[in-house]
Amino acid sequence: MITQDTDFTAALQHAIDTKTKPVGSLGRMEALAARIAQIQGTLKPSAETCLLTIFAADHGMAAAGVSSYPQDVTRQMVANFLNGGAAANVFARSLGADIRIVDSGVAGEPVDHPALVSRRIGAGTANALEGPAMTGAQVDAAIAAGRALGAEKTHAVACFGEMGIGNTSASSLVAAKVLGLPVEDMTGRGTGLDDAGLARKRGLLGKAAARTEAHLDARTALMEYGGFEIAMMAGAMMGAAQAGTIVIVDGFIASVAALCASDLMPEAAAFFIYAHRSAEAGHARVLEALDAEPLLDLGMRLGEGTGALLAWPLVKAAAAMLREMASFDSAGVSGPA
Numbered sequence: 001m002i003t004q005d006t007d008f009t010a011a012l013q014h015a016i017d018t019k020t021k022p023v024g025s026l027g028r029m030e031a032l033a034a035r036i037a038q039i040q041g042t043l044k045p046s047a048e049t050c051l052l053t054i055f056a057a058d059h060g061m062a063a064a065g066v067s068s069y070p071q072d073v074t075r076q077m078v079a080n081f082l083n084g085g086a087a088a089n090v091f092a093r094s095l096g097a098d099i100r101i102v103d104s105g106v107a108g109e110p111v112d113h114p115a116l117v118s119r120r121i122g123a124g125t126a127n128a129l130e131g132p133a134m135t136g137a138q139v140d141a142a143i144a145a146g147r148a149l150g151a152e153k154t155h156a157v158a159c160f161g162e163m164g165i166g167n168t169s170a171s172s173l174v175a176a177k178v179l180g181l182p183v184e185d186m187t188g189r190g191t192g193l194d195d196a197g198l199a200r201k202r203g204l205l206g207k208a209a210a211r212t213e214a215h216l217d218a219r220t221a222l223m224e225y226g227g228f229e230i231a232m233m234a235g236a237m238m239g240a241a242q243a244g245t246i247v248i249v250d251g252f253i254a255s256v257a258a259l260c261a262s263d264l265m266p267e268a269a270a271f272f273i274y275a276h277r278s279a280e281a282g283h284a285r286v287l288e289a290l291d292a293e294p295l296l297d298l299g300m301r302l303g304e305g306t307g308a309l310l311a312w313p314l315v316k317a318a319a320a321m322l323r324e325m326a327s328f329d330s331a332g333v334s335g336p337a
C-alpha cells in the first residue's frame, strides 16, 4: 500500500514545480511522474526495466462462434510468441523490454517449449454460455498462480498481456457483472466481427448473463464467465502491486483484470497506470468505472500487452524527468517573475 505522508507529497510537488520549466508545462507527464514517485516512495524514481508477461488460455465459449477467428489461433499465437514473431515480441525488442509467455490453460495437450512458463489450470474453460466457466478451486488456483508470478520483483515495471480467442466475450461478461451493467453495453467486435456477427455475439452474451444475478463480486464473476488468463492476470496485478512494482495496464481484457484486481485488493489500484484506450467497445465504460484516463489513444485493439509496451517509454521518461532534471536553483535559471 502507498502510505507516503503529506510531507512527502508536498516535497514531491515542490520538486516537480521547481524543475527548469514553466509550472505545469509538462502536462500529464507531471502527474505521471508524481504517481511513479508515490509508488516507489522516492523523489528520484526509476522505471528503466520492463517485463511483459503474456498469459494465454482458451475459452469454452469460442466453439459457439463468438469470435471471428478459430480457437486454434490461441495455440498458434503461443508458438508465434515463442518464435519472437508477434507484435508484442517486436515492440518488446524495439523498446528493450523483456518478455515471458505463460500457458494459463491453452486447449489441447500442454505446449512443450523450454521458454514457456507453464501454469496450466486446465485445457481451456467450460462453455460459460451454459454454466460456470470454472470451478471455485480453478479460479482460486489461477489467481494464486498469477499472484506468485506478479510478486517476483525482477523489473521496475510490469506489463501484462493476454492471448485467448473468445476472451473479449469473457471480459465483457465479467465487467458487466462486476459493474452491474447490461452486457450489451460492454460487447464489441473483438478480433473484428461484422454487424451480423456482433448481433449474434450480443444475443449469446445476453443469454449467458441471464444465468446469474445482475451484480457479482469479482471472484464469482471470474468463476462464472472468466478465463484462466484473465484470472491469472488479475492475480499477477495484485502480486506486482504487493511487491511495489509499477503495473502498466494494457487494453480491454487487461483493464477488466485490473477491475477484478481492484475489487479483490483495493489498495492495488494505486499501482496501476492505464496505457491506452482500446478500440474495443466496452473499454470506455470500464475505464470510466475505474476513473482512469489512459496515456495513449492509438485506435489499437490487439491485446498481447502491445499498448502497455508502447506506454512504458512515457513512464520511463516521466521518472527520468523527476530524477534527473535540474531545478531553477541547481541550474542557476531564474524562476517566475
Ligand SMILES: O=C(O)c1ccc[n+]([C@@H]2O[C@H](COP(=O)([O-])O)[C@@H](O)[C@H]2O)c1
Binding pocket: 066, 067, 068, 069, 162, 163, 164, 165, 166, 167, 168, 169, 189, 190, 191, 192, 250, 251, 252, 253, 254, 278, 279, 280, 300, 301, 302, 303, 304
Ligand atoms: O486488448 C484489447 O483491447 C483487445 C481488443 C480486442 C481483441 N483483443 C485480442 O483478440 C482476442 C480476443 O478477441 P475475440 O474476438 O476472440 O474475443 C484476444 O487474443 C485479445 O488479445 C484484444
Ligand SMILES: Cc1cc2nc[nH]c2cc1C
Binding pocket: 069, 073, 077, 162, 163, 164, 191, 302, 303, 304
Ligand atoms: C492473429 C491474432 C493475433 C492476436 N493477438 C492477440 N489476439 C490475437 C488474435 C488474432 C486472431
